[in-house]
Amino acid sequence: MVKLAALLSMLAAAVIPVQAQPLLAGAAQVVITPPLGAPMAGYYSPRSSTGVHDDLRAKALVLRQGKVSLALVVCDVIHMPAPVVAQARQLIRSATGIPEGNILISATHAHTGPVIPGATARLDFGGKEAELARAYTASLPKKIAEAVQQAEAGLKPARLSSAAGSEPTLTFNRRFRMTDGTVGWNPGKLNPRIVEPAGPIDPEVGVVSIESSDGTPLSTLVNYALHLDTVGG
Numbered sequence: 001m002v003k004l005a006a007l008l009s010m011l012a013a014a015v016i017p018v019q020a021q022p023l024l025a026g027a028a029q030v031v032i033t034p035p036l037g038a039p040m041a042g043y044y045s046p047r048s049s050t051g052v053h054d055d056l057r058a059k060a061l062v063l064r065q066g067k068v069s070l071a072l073v074v075c076d077v078i079h080m081p082a083p084v085v086a087q088a089r090q091l092i093r094s095a096t097g098i099p100e101g102n103i104l105i106s107a108t109h110a111h112t113g114p115v116i117p118g119a120t121a122r123l124d125f126g127g128k129e130a131e132l133a134r135a136y137t138a139s140l141p142k143k144i145a146e147a148v149q150q151a152e153a154g155l156k157p158a159r160l161s162s163a164a165g166s167e168p169t170l171t172f173n174r175r176f177r178m179t180d181g182t183v184g185w186n187p188g189k190l191n192p193r194i195v196e197p198a199g200p201i202d203p204e205v206g207v208v209s210i211e212s213s214d215g216t217p218l219s220t221l222v223n224y225a226l227h228l229d230t231v232g233g
Contacts, residue, residue: 025061028060028154032144062152072104096148178193209221
């Protein structure tokens with residue numbers, strides 16, 4: 001995940017050289033929910049989509065100051081393969097003129113979203129499910145680009161602010177040093193063989209808020225180091 005400091009550095013690098021110019025911002029989202037029957041990612045056994053609890057989305061934010069523009073897109077998927085990012089960046093640059101190096105595309109690591117074939121995700125199934133997965137992945141760059149295009153079309157005068165807080169109770173290190181000298185992964189709550197966590201957590205909650213000039217919220221970026229998996233099954 002991109003840390004708040006890194007994100008702010010990216011934003012600052014884009015806007016500081018043209019500080020005299022007004023900041024413009026636009027936000028939009030496009031539904032990227034896969035069709036029913038698409039294979040689902042995030043678990044150790046094959047499963048397919050049987051319904052929709054909440055739509056998955058590609059949420060885009062575009063910032064512009066003077067001649068400098070950047071786009072940030074967060075997608076509700078398990079991961080974001082490099083070929084998908086590369087193709088989406090090309091489509092965004094062609095449609096908006098935003099340089100590819102100023103486009104950040106990331107995933108929320110949703111455990112209840114579709115399998116996206118890539119360098120780190122194999123297709124352990126065939127037939128219709130494999131076809132759906134490949135077709136979905138092929139459609140994703142265009143939808144990401146559509147979200148950025150809509151955000152750019154809605155650019156308006158804006159102001160940006162940031163803050164950081166702490167939430168140490170929602171996350172934990174699931175690797176633990178054990179009494180036999182090994183490191184256990186999810187060894188079970190209150191396991192008497194646990195000595196201590198194998199590493200720290202990062203409790204910082206970074207927030208970047210973008211509002212229109214009249215104070216209307218446009219977009220909020222929240223950054224929290226957590227391997228999120230809150231909907232079971």
